[in-house]
Amino acid sequence: MGNRDLLKLHSxxxxxxxxxxxxxxLRDRYSEGGARxxxxxxxxxYDRTAAELEGFSRVLWGLAAYFAGGKQEPFFEETVRKxxxxxxxxxxxxxxxxxxxxxxxFVEMAAIGFALTVCPGKFWDPLSEEGKDRLARWLxxxxxxxxxxxxxxxxxxxANLGLKSVGRPYxxxxxxxxxxxxxxxxxxxxxxRDGASGQKDYYISWTIQIYQLFYxxxxxxxxxxxxxxxxxxxxxxxxSFICWFDENGAAVPxxxxxxxxxxxxxxxxxxxxxxxxxxxxxxxxxxxxxHFRYWNALPIRDTGGILTxxxxxxxxxxxDPYNSPGSPYWAFEAFxxxxxPDGHPFFEAEEAPYPADLPETLFIPEAEMLVRRFPGxxxxxxxxxxxxxxxxxxxxAKYARFVYDSAFPFSCARSxxxxxxxxxxxxxxxxxxxxxxxxxIRFRTNVESFTVSENGAxxxxxxxxxIRVETEIRLTENGHIRRHKVISAFPVEACDTAFAADxxxxxxxxxxxxxxxxxxxxxxxxxxxxxAAGTLEGSGRIIRAAANTNLLYxxxxxxxxxxxLPAGTTEIESxxxxxxxxx
Numbered sequence: 001m002g003n004r005d006l007l008k009l010h011s012x013x014x015x016x017x018x019x020x021x022x023x024x025x026l027r028d029r030y031s032e033g034g035a036r037x038x039x040x041x042x043x044x045x046y047d048r049t050a051a052e053l054e055g056f057s058r059v060l061w062g063l064a065a066y067f068a069g070g071k072q073e074p075f076f077e078e079t080v081r082k083x084x085x086x087x088x089x090x091x092x093x094x095x096x097x098x099x100x101x102x103x104x105x106f107v108e109m110a111a112i113g114f115a116l117t118v119c120p121g122k123f124w125d126p127l128s129e130e131g132k133d134r135l136a137r138w139l140x141x142x143x144x145x146x147x148x149x150x151x152x153x154x155x156x157x158x159a160n161l162g163l164k165s166v167g168r169p170y171x172x173x174x175x176x177x178x179x180x181x182x183x184x185x186x187x188x189x190x191x192x193r194d195g196a197s198g199q200k201d202y203y204i205s206w207t208i209q210i211y212q213l214f215y216x217x218x219x220x221x222x223x224x225x226x227x228x229x230x231x232x233x234x235x236x237x238x239x240s241f242i243c244w245f246d247e248n249g250a251a252v253p254x255x256x257x258x259x260x261x262x263x264x265x266x267x268x269x270x271x272x273x274x275x276x277x278x279x280x281x282x283x284x285x286x287x288x289x290x291h292f293r294y295w296n297a298l299p300i301r302d303t304g305g306i307l308t309x310x311x312x313x314x315x316x317x318x319x320d321p322y323n324s325p326g327s328p329y330w331a332f333e334a335f336x337x338x339x340x341p342d343g344h345p346f347f348e349a350e351e352a353p354y355p356a357d358l359p360e361t362l363f364i365p366e367a368e369m370l371v372r373r374f375p376g377x378x379x380x381x382x383x384x385x386x387x388x389x390x391x392x393x394x395x396x397a398k399y400a401r402f403v404y405d406s407a408f409p410f411s412c413a414r415s416x417x418x419x420x421x422x423x424x425x426x427x428x429x430x431x432x433x434x435x436x437x438x439x440x441i442r443f444r445t446n447v448e449s450f451t452v453s454e455n456g457a458x459x460x461x462x463x464x465x466x467i468r469v470e471t472e473i474r475l476t477e478n479g480h481i482r483r484h485k486v487i488s489a490f491p492v493e494a495c496d497t498a499f500a501a502d503x504x505x506x507x508x509x510x511x512x513x514x515x516x517x518x519x520x521x522x523x524x525x526x527x528x529x530x531x532a533a534g535t536l537e538g539s540g541r542i543i544r545a546a547a548n549t550n551l552l553y554x555x556x557x558x559x560x561x562x563x564x565l566p567a568g569t570t571e572i573e574s575x576x577x578x579x580x581x582x583x
Contacts, residue, residue, distance in 0.1 A: 007292070007293045007296050009288075009289040009292055009293065010289075010347075010350075010351075011347055012069070012338075012340075012342055012344075012347040015335075015337070015338060015347075016066065016069075016071060016338060018292060018296075019062055019066060019332075019335050019338060021305070022062070022301075022305070022307065022331075022332070023059070023062065023063065023066070023073075023076070024305075025301075025304055025305030025306055026039075026059060026306070027075060027076075029055075029306070030056075030079050030083070031052070031094055032094075033082060033083070033086040033087075033092060033093065033094040034056075034078075034079040034080065034081070034082030034083035034085075034086060034087075034094075035052075035053070035056060035082070035083040035084075035086040035087030035092075035094035035095075035096065036049075036052035036053065036055070036056060036083075036087075036094055037055030037056045037059065037326055038052055038055070038325075039055050039306055039307075039325035039326050040306075040308075040309070040324075040325030041325070042309060042324070042325055043324070044104075044321065044322055044323060044324035045321040045322050046103075046104040046322065046324075047097075049096060049097050050096075050097070050103070050104040050105055050108075050324075051104075051324035051325065051326060052326065053087065053096045053105060053108050054104065054107070054108050054324055054326040054327060055324070055325065055326025055329065056080075056083055056087070056108075056326075057108035057109075057112055058108070058111055058326055058327070058329035058330055058332060059329055059332060060080070060111040060112060060114065060115040060123075060332075061111050061114065061329070061330070061332035061333045061335070061336070062329075062332030062333075062334075062335040062338070063076060063080065063115070063332075064111075064114055064115035064118050064119045064122070064123065064339075065118065065335050065336050065337070065338040065339040066335065066338050066339075067121075067122045068118045068338075068339035069338045069339045069340060069341070069342075070341075071338075077122055077126070080122070080123065081122075081123075081126045081127065084112075084123065084127060084131065084135055085127060085128065085131040085134075087138075088131070088134040088135045088137075088138040089131075089134055096138070098141075099141050099142075099144075099145050100145065101145050101146035101147075102145075102146060102147065102148055102152075103145065104322070106142050106145070106147060106152065106155050106156065106159075107152065107155050109139055109142055109155055109156075109158065109159040109162075110154070110155040110158035110159065110211070111158075112135075112139065112159070113139065113158035113160070113161055113163070113165075114158055114162065114214065115162070116162035116163075116165055116166050117161060117162055117165040117214075117218055118218070118339055119339075120165065120166055124166045132166075132168075136163060136166075136168040136169065139159045139160075139162060139163055140159075140163060140168075140169060140170065140171075142155070142156045142159045142160075143156065143160070143171045143174045148195070148196070149181070149195045149196040150194050150196060150197055150203075151194050151195065151203045151207035151208055153177075153178045153181055153182055153195070154178060154182060154207050154208060154211045155207075156174060156178050157175060157178040157179070157211060157215070158211055158214070160174055160175050160178075161214075161215065161218070161219065164219075165218070179226070181195075182195075182208060185208070186233075187200075187366040188366050189236045189237070189240065189364075189366050190209070190233045190234065190235070190236030190237025190238070190239075190240070190241075190366075191204060191237060191240075191364070191366035191367055192204050192208050192209075194208075197386075198385075198386060199255065199256075199386055199399075200366070200367040200368060200369070201254060201255030201256065202254070202255055202258075202260075202263070202264060203255075203256075203257070204237075205237070205241060205264075205266065205267040206263045206264075206266050206267065206330070206333055209233075209234055209237055209267055209270075210266055210267055210270040210333065210336075212230035212233070212234065213230065213231075213234055213270045213271065213273070213274035213276060214270065214273075214274070215227065215230060216228075216230045216231050216274050216276075217273055217274040217275075231274065231275075231276050234267075234271060234274070234276045235276060235277070235278050237267070237278075238267065238268065238271060238276070238278025238279070239278050239279075240362060240364050240367075240371075241267060242278070242279065242287070242355070242358065243358065243362050243371040243373060243378060244264075244371065244378065244380065245264075245265075245287060245291065245354075245406070246354070246373070246376065246377045246378040246406045246407070247290075247353065247354035247373075247376070248290065248294065248376060248377075248406075249287075249289075249290030249291045249292075249293055249294035250291075250294050250377070250378075250406040250407065251264040251265070251291065251406060252378055252379065252380050252404050252405065252406045253311060253404065253406070253409040253410060253551050253552075254380055254398070254399075254404045255398050255399060256320050256395075256398055257320060257323070257327075257330070258318060258398075258551065259309050259310060259311065259318065259319055259320075259323050259327055259328050260327070260328060260330040260331050261295055261300060261307070261311065261328060261331045262291060262292060262295045262331045262334045263330050263331045263332075263333050263334055264291065264334075265287065265288055265291040265292075265334050266333040266334040266336065268284050268287050268288055269288060269333070269334050269335065269336045269337045270333075270336050270337075271284065272284065272336070272337040272340060272344075272346055273336050273337060273339060273340065279355060280352065281345055281346060281349050282349045282350055282352035283352045283355055284346075285346060285349050285350075285351050285352070286351035286352045286353060286354065287354075288334075288337070289351050290351075291334075292334075298312050298313065298552075299312075299313050299314075300312070300313065300314075300328075302314065307328035307329060307331065308328065309323050309325060309327065309328060311409070311551040311552060312409070312551055312552035312553070313548075313552075313554055315548050315551070315554075317394070317413075317414065317548060317549060318394070318412050318551055319393070320393055321393055358373065360372065360373055361373075361454075361475060363452075363453065363454040365452070367382075368382060368383040368385065368450075368452050369381060369382040369383065369452060370452060370453075370454070370456065370457065370475065372475045374478065374578065374580070375580065376407065376525075376580030376581075377405055377406045377407035377408070377578070377580050378405070378406045379403050379404065379405045379406070379475075379480075380403065380404040380405075381402070381403050381452070381456065381457050381473060381475060381480070382399065382404065382452070382457075383447070383450040383451075383452050383457060383459065384399060384400040384401070384402070384444060384447050384450060384457075384459055384461075385399075385447045385450050385459075386399045386400075393412075394412040394413065395445075396443065396444065396445045397410050397411060397412045397413065398410070398412075400427070400443075400444045400445055400447065401425070401426040401427055401444075402426050402427055402428075402444075402471070402473055402480075402482065403426055403473070403480055403499075403576075404426070405499055405578065407524075407525060407578070407580050408425075408499030408500060408501060408525075408578060409500070409550060409551035409552045409553075410425060410426065410500075410550075410551060411423035411424075411425050411500050411545055411549040411550040411551070411556065411558075412549055412551070413441075413549065414546050414549060416440050416441045416442070417437070417438070417439070417441070418441065419431075419441055419495070419543045420543060420544055420545060420546050421546045421549075422441040422443075423500065423543070423545035423546060423549035423550065423556070423558065424441060424443050424495075424497055424543075424558070425497050425499050425500040425545075425550075425558045426497060426498065426499050427443045427444055427497055428443065428444065428469065428471065428482075428484055428494060428496045428497070428572075429441050429442065429443040429463070429494065429495055429497065430442045430443070430463050430464060430467060430492050430493065430494050430495075431492070431493040431494075431495075432463070432464045432467070432492065440464075442463035442464045442467075443463055444459070444461045444463060444469070444471070445461070445463065446461065446462075447459045447460070447461045448460045448461055448462065455474065456472060456473050456474035456475060456480075457471075457472070457473045458470070458471065458472050458473075459471050466488060466489035466490055467486065467487070467488045467489070467492065468486075468487045468488075469484055469485065469486050469487075470484070470485040470487075471483070471484050471485075476575070476577075478577050478578060478579065479575065479576040479577040479578050480575075480576050481532065481573065481574070481575050481576075482496065482572075482573065482574045482575075482576070483571070483572070483573045484496070484571065484572040484573075484574075485569065485570075485571050486565055486569070486570045486571075486572065487568070487569050488565055488566075488567055488568070488570075489567060490567050491564070491565065491566050491567055492565050493562065493563070493564060493565070494562070494563045494565050494572075495538075495541060495543075495560045495561065495562045495563070496529065496538065496560060496561045496563070496572060496574045497529070497543070497559070497560035497561075498518070498527045498528065498529040498558065498559045498560065498576045498578075499527045499558070499576070499578065500527075500545055500550045500553065500556040500557065500558045501520040501521075501522060501525070501526075501527045501553070501556060501557060501558075501559075502522055502524065502552070502553040502555070502556060503520070503522070503544075503553070503555045503556055503557045504553065504554070504555050506523075507522035507523040508522060508523050509521070509522045509557065510522070511542045511557065512528075512540070513539075513540030513541060513542055513559075514540050515537050515538075515539060515540065516530060516531035516537040516538065516540070516561070517529070517530045517531070517540050518540035518541055518542060518559035518560055518561060519540075519559050520557045520558075520559050523581070524580065524581055524582070525579050525580040525581050526577075526578065526579040526581075527559055527576075527577075527578055528559060528576070528577050528578075529559050529560060529561055529575070529576050529577075530561075530574065530575045530577070531561055531572075531573070531574060531575075532574065532575050535571070535572065535573040536563065536570065536571070536572055536573075537561075538560075538561025538562050538563045538572070538574070539561065539562045539563075540559070540560075541559070541560045541561065541562045542558070542559055542560075543557060543558040543559075543560055544557050545557060545558055561574055
């Protein structure tokens with residue numbers, strides 16, 4: 001584990017050394033032919049060949065910027081050259097393979113297209129003529145198969161732009177289609193939906209927005225109108241997206257693909273290369289440096305220095321079906337600014353603190369969420385509408401919790417048979433009898449209707465047949481208030497829960513329960529839940545979550561209020577309060 005206070009990040013050399021701390025441990029993980037990066041044995045929803053290509057290609061997000069910024073590393077230059085030659089050669093044992101519709105290989109083409117554009121001297125010129133022909137044919141194949149109607153369309157854009165940049169055949173028709181289709185996803189104020197999925201999560205920043213900034217930088221002269229549009233939208237997006245981060249460098253964990261970790265900050269890195277300034281340069285430098293320090297202080301690498309699947313520590317529960325051992329290296333998108341010239345003002349600027357003039361509470365209607373900055377942490381109040389509607393695991397945990405917080409991340413269930421295994425924080429859950437399985441833990445998943453406004457959020461949802469819930473949430477100075485109207489056809493046990501808190505020995509946890517109150521306190525902060533005055537009081541309860549269910553804390557506990565609800569209509573009101581110390 002690193003120390004965020006000791007990590008110097010000021011000069012270009014400082015940032016290069018930080019990148020090298022992730023890059024150099026990969027040296028002995030490449031296959032003999034260079035086309036595969038073998039980082040682990042866990043599986044993904046695609047074949048092993050695609051997973052090992054994924055490791056190879058995702059490193060290019062950082063490596064290409066590193067080379068474009070003037071660095072040389074003979075081992076990686078030669079290894080990647082061999083990999084591009086062999087991976088596209090059907091006669092070679094390390095051939096990356098042909099294609100089918102929606103192939104994972106198409107995702108990985110984006111990084112190769114990026115590398116060919118920003119640093120052809122390392123990734124294109126050294127190839128043999130046969131190798132160039134094979135790579136060009138392999139990349140062009142993305143135009144001949146179906147892509148999901150989501151951010152994936154821009155992987156096709158990046159592959160074609162890479163081909164265009166090295167003078168090889170590409171599809172102008174497909175480029176126009178990708179632009180036109182993603183334009184239909186636009187919602188306003190810089191925000192997009194992720195196509196057919198409707199998600200408004202980190203993919204808006206680390207695919208749609210940054211690939212548009214890439215286009216504006218490297219192809220803007222021939223398409224100035226579109227480039228100007230993309231820059232303006234990035235300005236608008238950045239001014240609200242900053243509220244997903246807190247003053248200590250942490251981002252709010254929300255949605256899928258969180259194993260990409262410090263890719264969370266990549267939008268601001270790409271703003272630097274595209275000369276887009278949603279904030280003054282010292283502010284952007286502070287955002288990036290604090291975010292890197294935050295992650296450097298967490299055990300996200302194994303003993304060999306390899307990034308692991310997980311979030312705050314190695315943890316497969318948070319992973320998505322499409323996460324292989326190479327997936328975390330999407331984080332290298334955050335190093336795009338390494339391509340800036342040595343004398344760029346970014347490397348000379350002093351870090352500025354988090355802007356003090358941002359609104360404390362920000363309503364982002366396009367994202368269907370309300371964002372609140374608290375001292376030491378930030379929180380998102382989303383609609384919850386997208387649980388169960390994304391191609392990922394744990395969607396109820398990732399999208400349907402009542403509130404998401406940078407200091408008190410959500411948890412992913414091991415099972416729904418006990419509250420401890422389910423770890424249902426920041427929700428109202430029910431212990432529902434099941435004739436076959438016994439009691440099941442059920443909570444907010446699919447939402448029937450919702451509204452989000454400057455005043456809070458309202459949703460109507462049904463966790464199980466015979467139970468209907470109307471929930472209203474309003475943010476407060478140090479947390480939020482929830483009002484639930486529960487209509488049940490039968491008596492049922494329910495529990496309203498606050499966030500999960502760290503219970504590791506090192507933070508000296510303490511637990512308090514009484515009628516109408518439950519609290520977990522440790523050396524870093526406090527989470528409590530209280531029954532509102534004059535309302536039905538719940539019994540204080542501490543749920544000791546199963547190990548490794550929480551994103552950030554391997555051992556965590558959840559304070560809650562338990563209720564025995566009769567058949568009919570019952571109203572519950574709870575107040576959730578949080579404190580963060582010493583940050």
